[in-house]
Amino acid sequence: MSDPVLRLAGIEKAYNPGKPNEVHVLRGVDLTVARGEVVALVAPSGAGKSTLLHIAGLLDAPDKGSVEIGGEAMQGRSDRRRTATRRSKVGFVYQFHHLLPEFSALENVMLPQLANGISRRAAKTRAQELLTSVGIAERADHRPAALSGGEQQRVAFCRAMANAPRLLLADEPTGNLDPKTSDRVFDALMALVRETGLSALIATHNLELAARMDRQLKMDQGQLSEL
Numbered sequence: 001m002s003d004p005v006l007r008l009a010g011i012e013k014a015y016n017p018g019k020p021n022e023v024h025v026l027r028g029v030d031l032t033v034a035r036g037e038v039v040a041l042v043a044p045s046g047a048g049k050s051t052l053l054h055i056a057g058l059l060d061a062p063d064k065g066s067v068e069i070g071g072e073a074m075q076g077r078s079d080r081r082r083t084a085t086r087r088s089k090v091g092f093v094y095q096f097h098h099l100l101p102e103f104s105a106l107e108n109v110m111l112p113q114l115a116n117g118i119s120r121r122a123a124k125t126r127a128q129e130l131l132t133s134v135g136i137a138e139r140a141d142h143r144p145a146a147l148s149g150g151e152q153q154r155v156a157f158c159r160a161m162a163n164a165p166r167l168l169l170a171d172e173p174t175g176n177l178d179p180k181t182s183d184r185v186f187d188a189l190m191a192l193v194r195e196t197g198l199s200a201l202i203a204t205h206n207l208e209l210a211a212r213m214d215r216q217l218k219m220d221q222g223q224l225s226e227l
């Protein structure tokens with residue numbers, strides 16, 4: 001069997017350790033996401049899902065435990081190596097799109113590719129293909145402020161996919177949209193994920209959306225269990 005795309009084992013994380021205001025957020029989290037698998041992470045606010053997503057996406061390091069992405073163990077790697085792995089293997093989508101306001105939709109999808117050393121021409125072609133696949137090719141030249149919330153979030157998906165990651169991490173990716181738009185935008189995301197055979201860990205409060213994923217996990221008392 002091939003290596004899982006994400007493997008977390010024995011992850012512990014506390015903020016302000018040893019101080020009176022210590023918050024022990026993750027208490028032995030084990031999680032494996034197989035190739036092509038889409039996993040829902042359901043957690044009440046403050047349970048630690050952003051902390052977990054940041055550790056899985058190499059934006060933060062655990063106090064204890066191991067993180068493996070695409071079979072590559074990240075423990076003891078330099079910051080440079082972690083950044084390179086994050087850029088090439090992980091895509092992020094947040095609740096709010098965080099698109100760069102002074103750039104067009106197309107440019108927002110090109111930028112991570114340029115940062116990864118892809119040529120302008122190739123980056124533009126890929127960005128156009130991605131925007132077409134989520135149905136907003138004709139909005140490519142609009143800046144984020146000239147797009148609807150659902151369109152902005154579609155652009156954010158395309159940006160997350162721009163470098164053909166192995167793993168997509170999403171934190172309430174449709175959380176700021178009305179229910180109908182959220183459904184449609186989630187459909188676009190899932191179509192893109194399925195088409196590319198990507199693995200994903202998607203945090204959501206929405207149990208209907210969670211039910212459409214392959215597996216549902218809940219976070220409670222710093223640990224994960226089946227929902």
Ligand SMILES: Nc1ncnc2c1ncn2[C@@H]1O[C@H](COP(=O)(O)OP(=O)(O)OP(=O)(O)O)[C@@H](O)[C@H]1O
Nearest residue numbers: 015016023025043044045046047048049050051052
């Ligand atoms: N930098 C920090 N310093 C101290 N405490 C923190 C820090 N970041 C997060 N926390 C605390 O850790 C706990 C988990 O935070 P986290 O952001 O992971 O939760 P969450 O599940 O993503 O919540 P939400 O759904 O509200 O975004 C919370 O109690 C939070 O207050």
